[in-house]
Amino acid sequence: MSEATFELRQALRNLNLTEAAQVIEQTLMDAESKEWTCRQFLGQLLRHELNRREEKQLAKRYRWALLPEIKTLEEFRLEEQQSLSKRQLSQLRELLWLEQNYNLIFLGPPGVGKTHLAIGLAVEALKKGYI
Numbered sequence: 001m002s003e004a005t006f007e008l009r010q011a012l013r014n015l016n017l018t019e020a021a022q023v024i025e026q027t028l029m030d031a032e033s034k035e036w037t038c039r040q041f042l043g044q045l046l047r048h049e050l051n052r053r054e055e056k057q058l059a060k061r062y063r064w065a066l067l068p069e070i071k072t073l074e075e076f077r078l079e080e081q082q083s084l085s086k087r088q089l090s091q092l093r094e095l096l097w098l099e100q101n102y103n104l105i106f107l108g109p110p111g112v113g114k115t116h117l118a119i120g121l122a123v124e125a126l127k128k129g130y131i
Helices: 003-014 018-034 038-065 086-093 114-127
Strands: none
Touching: 003 018, 018 038, 038 114, 086 114
C-alpha cells in the first residue's frame, strides 16, 4: 500500500467513514482499471459506505426487535387465506396504521398465518426504518 493510499485510509477513518476506509485500496484499483472519473470513483466509494451503514442499521433493528424468526410478506401465501384480500395486504404493507398509532389484532384458528403476517409486517417496518 502506498503512503498516499495509507493517508487516504486514515483520513476516511478520522471522518468515521470506516467502511469506505476498508475498501479504498480495492476501489482505487477498480477505478484505475476501469478508467473511472473522479466523480464515479467518489460515488462508488460513498455508495459502499452508505450501503454498509444501512445493512448494519437493519441488522441492529432486527436484533432489537427480538423476532422469533424472520418471515417476509413475500413468503406469505395469500391464496390460502379466504379472509384476507390482496388489497388488504397491500394496505397493511403501507404501514399507515403504524404511522397513525393504530393497533392490529389478528384473530383466527391455529395455522392460518397470524404469526407469519405479524412477523412479516414487523420485517417491513424494520426495513423502512421503524424501530
